[in-house]
Amino acid sequence: IQYNNTLGICDARSICEYLVSPNGSVAISGNPSNCSTKEQIEDACAAHCLVEGIVFTSQSEIDDYQINYPDCNSIEGDVTIMGADIENLNGLSNLISIWGNLTISQNPLLPSLVSLNNLDLIGGDLIITGNENLISFSGMSYINSIYGNLEIIGNNIASLNGLYNLESVWGDLIIKQNPLLVDLEELGNLIYIAGNLDIGINASMTSLNGLESITNIGGSVEIYENALSSIDGLQGIASTGENLVLSGISDIVDLSSLNSDLSIGANITISSNPNLLNLEGLENINHINGTLSIENNLSLISLSGIGYWVSIGENLSIAHNPELANLQGLNYVFGVGGDLTVFDNQSLDDISGLHNISNIGGLLSIHENGSLTSLSGLGNINPGSIIGLSIFNNGLLTTCDVQSICDYLASPNGTIEVYNNYTGCNSPEEVEAACVSQCLPNGITFMTQEQIDDFQTDYPDCTEIEGDVEIEGNTITNLDGLINIQLIDGELEIHDNNQLSSLLGLASLSSINGSISIHNNPQLSNINGLNSITNIDGHLFVSYNQNLVNFSGLVSLTTIDYSFNVSFNDALIDFNGLYNLISIGNLFTIDSNPALEDMTGLNQLENVGGSLTFFNNTSLANMSGLESLTSVGSNLYIEDNPLLASVTALSGITEIGNMLYISNNDAIASLSGLDSIQPNSITDLTITNNETLSTCHVQSICDYLISPNGTILIENNAPGCNTQTEVYDACWVKVNEASAIENKIQIFPNPAKNTITILNPSKVEIKEVIIYSPSGSVILQKKSAVNTIDISKLQPGLYFVEVKTEMGNVRRKLIVE
Numbered sequence: 001i002q003y004n005n006t007l008g009i010c011d012a013r014s015i016c017e018y019l020v021s022p023n024g025s026v027a028i029s030g031n032p033s034n035c036s037t038k039e040q041i042e043d044a045c046a047a048h049c050l051v052e053g054i055v056f057t058s059q060s061e062i063d064d065y066q067i068n069y070p071d072c073n074s075i076e077g078d079v080t081i082m083g084a085d086i087e088n089l090n091g092l093s094n095l096i097s098i099w100g101n102l103t104i105s106q107n108p109l110l111p112s113l114v115s116l117n118n119l120d121l122i123g124g125d126l127i128i129t130g131n132e133n134l135i136s137f138s139g140m141s142y143i144n145s146i147y148g149n150l151e152i153i154g155n156n157i158a159s160l161n162g163l164y165n166l167e168s169v170w171g172d173l174i175i176k177q178n179p180l181l182v183d184l185e186e187l188g189n190l191i192y193i194a195g196n197l198d199i200g201i202n203a204s205m206t207s208l209n210g211l212e213s214i215t216n217i218g219g220s221v222e223i224y225e226n227a228l229s230s231i232d233g234l235q236g237i238a239s240t241g242e243n244l245v246l247s248g249i250s251d252i253v254d255l256s257s258l259n260s261d262l263s264i265g266a267n268i269t270i271s272s273n274p275n276l277l278n279l280e281g282l283e284n285i286n287h288i289n290g291t292l293s294i295e296n297n298l299s300l301i302s303l304s305g306i307g308y309w310v311s312i313g314e315n316l317s318i319a320h321n322p323e324l325a326n327l328q329g330l331n332y333v334f335g336v337g338g339d340l341t342v343f344d345n346q347s348l349d350d351i352s353g354l355h356n357i358s359n360i361g362g363l364l365s366i367h368e369n370g371s372l373t374s375l376s377g378l379g380n381i382n383p384g385s386i387i388g389l390s391i392f393n394n395g396l397l398t399t400c401d402v403q404s405i406c407d408y409l410a411s412p413n414g415t416i417e418v419y420n421n422y423t424g425c426n427s428p429e430e431v432e433a434a435c436v437s438q439c440l441p442n443g444i445t446f447m448t449q450e451q452i453d454d455f456q457t458d459y460p461d462c463t464e465i466e467g468d469v470e471i472e473g474n475t476i477t478n479l480d481g482l483i484n485i486q487l488i489d490g491e492l493e494i495h496d497n498n499q500l501s502s503l504l505g506l507a508s509l510s511s512i513n514g515s516i517s518i519h520n521n522p523q524l525s526n527i528n529g530l531n532s533i534t535n536i537d538g539h540l541f542v543s544y545n546q547n548l549v550n551f552s553g554l555v556s557l558t559t560i561d562y563s564f565n566v567s568f569n570d571a572l573i574d575f576n577g578l579y580n581l582i583s584i585g586n587l588f589t590i591d592s593n594p595a596l597e598d599m600t601g602l603n604q605l606e607n608v609g610g611s612l613t614f615f616n617n618t619s620l621a622n623m624s625g626l627e628s629l630t631s632v633g634s635n636l637y638i639e640d641n642p643l644l645a646s647v648t649a650l651s652g653i654t655e656i657g658n659m660l661y662i663s664n665n666d667a668i669a670s671l672s673g674l675d676s677i678q679p680n681s682i683t684d685l686t687i688t689n690n691e692t693l694s695t696c697h698v699q700s701i702c703d704y705l706i707s708p709n710g711t712i713l714i715e716n717n718a719p720g721c722n723t724q725t726e727v728y729d730a731c732w733v734k735v736n737e738a739s740a741i742e743n744k745i746q747i748f749p750n751p752a753k754n755t756i757t758i759l760n761p762s763k764v765e766i767k768e769v770i771i772y773s774p775s776g777s778v779i780l781q782k783k784s785a786v787n788t789i790d791i792s793k794l795q796p797g798l799y800f801v802e803v804k805t806e807m808g809n810v811r812r813k814l815i816v817e
Helices: 013-020 038-046 059-063 403-410 428-436 449-453 699-706 724-743
Strands: 054-056 079-081 102-105 126-129 150-153 173-176 197-200 221-224 244-247 268-271 292-295 316-319 340-343 363-367 388-392 416-419 444-446 469-471 492-495 516-519 540-543 564-567 588-591 612-615 636-639 660-663 685-688 712-715 746-748 755-759 766-772 778-782 788-790 797-805 808-816
Touching: 013 038, 388 403, 403 428, 416 428, 685 699, 699 724, 699 808, 712 724, 746 808
Parallel strands: 054 079, 079 102, 102 126, 126 150, 150 173, 173 197, 197 221, 221 244, 244 268, 268 292, 292 316, 316 340, 340 363, 363 388, 388 416, 444 469, 469 492, 492 516, 516 540, 540 564, 564 588, 588 612, 612 636, 636 660, 660 685, 685 712
Antiparallel strands: 746 755, 755 788, 766 778, 766 797, 797 808
16 A cells, blocks of 8 residues: 555555455555554554444443453444434544444434544444434534445424535435425535435425436436425536436526536436426437436427437336427437326427337326327337337327327237327227328329429318328429418428529418428528428528528427527528517528628527527628527537627626637627627637637626636737737726726725625625636635625635626735735
């Protein structure tokens, strides 16, 4: 045992027994005190005692311990403390190590563990349960690892004071049924849990703060039935070995506090969260090994936030969510390994968000959904992957004749239950009859004007096309023969039609359950004809339409569930026609549209779920039209727009989900307009090769430079924004000359040793005070109104103090002596 710089405990039983009767060589050196020589380890081993452990049931047994067991400060076995009259543990003050479990249970008079303050090793579980007067964990301050479970159950503690040096738990961490426990702040140094994290039924717990440093959980994370207003504190957890359970959390509205790179080893259960509105926070998970259950969330209105989940290894269950109207958000799920169950969602009237699922491995069960009228969205499931079919008690369900159901009924692999739905879907026989009259389940391709003109003759009464529709032909001049089409259950592709000048023949089309692609139609100047489309379940691609001027014709469109790509449209001037577009589920790319001047027409757009990219639009002068935009889910990417002079129209954006990238925009002089972006939502920052850009010191950039979340590259811009240092200096000038003068806030004394006082003569409200290291790391944070701050624990050196007030933020340098 040699040259282990932090090794301080070597007297494990196996080592002790080996040194008594060695089978070979012994070499012990270069370790810290207590473990640096063979003799030191033997001395520690000699102090071991009570191999079978000990149980204390009375105060007298505690008091007599050192008399009955002189020099016994390292107990080999388990220690149990359980006594109705035990008031203190003073008699155990000599204990240094317990190699087994330590259980402190059912001691109604015990207020403190302070007498255990010499204990620095627990080799097994630490179980503290049912101590109704225990108010503090003082006495545990030398414990930095627990080699079994840590169980804190059924105590009346208000905090975990005393556990602040704990760094790892090699079993489960269980904290539940502690009615007065408010938060977990004292666990701020905990970084690893090998087993489960189980926090539940703590009636006063309003915060999980204190868990921020934990990065990996070997087992499950289960958070349930606490009084939490958010799940802040879980953001550091990047992976769980097993399940994620979030249940009975009364006040959370989304899951945005979860780590953006979270990986789940088994199941995800989101249940009984009465105020949960959506699933934002799960965007970057792309696979679940186990089951996804979303159940009993009374206010859930959207599954947005699920993002790019490709597959679910076992079951998918959506049940008892009374306000959920559709399943948009599951659009990227391609496979379910077990049962697919949609049960008792009384507002659910649209399941088209399931249209990309091609395989399941179990029962397909749709029942008790009172508003559902159609199974459109299930048509792409391979019928051979369906093991059983249950469709019942959906009172308004009349359309069940989607392709997968029809094919399954023709050649079933298992049970069939179809009953108590509406006419047309009230029995297997009714569904089979409807299947016979299906229209073009494999789709259709139109390549000539003659095919268009003859459509109604060739397919009489075909108003709803089950498959994809492709329109591609040099002779096609109009689509008038398609005027009866009302629904396309697949994709719509209109491309390479050299003579097509109008889409008015599609005027009856009101629903498309897939993507729309409009590509290389040189005579098309607008999109009139798609006026009834309100939602696009897939992507919208509009590219290489040389005469397209605007988006007139999409006036009813409110949401695009996936990406919106607008590229290489030579005549496109603006986005007029998209007046009602509110949300784009994924990427929004504006690329190489040489006549585009601004973004007029997008005035209602609030959210882009993925990256927002402006690239090589040579006439784009400003972003007017995007004033309502508040969030971007991934990168904000602005590059090679030579006339772009202003981004002020982006002033409503408060968060992005990844990189802020601004490069090669020759005319831009200022980043004013990006001020409101929350700096912690920026992962990386690149500002390069903008030859007139001199003003980069907007609030979001300044705050990011103080506490960066990732890389920073600032170069080859105009003076003032040519390097990171130039921007940083400009930020300080801005704050010191503006905010400090306005608020008259000072820090005294400076330099300081023990405390500092915030002088606030103008009496503005101070919301938060943060002390940063020179590298930008948060050293100390006070989130309530304070005047005096203890800095006695800070090392001498330079720090930065940021005072956040109702009138703005003030930053000051602080010298600690």
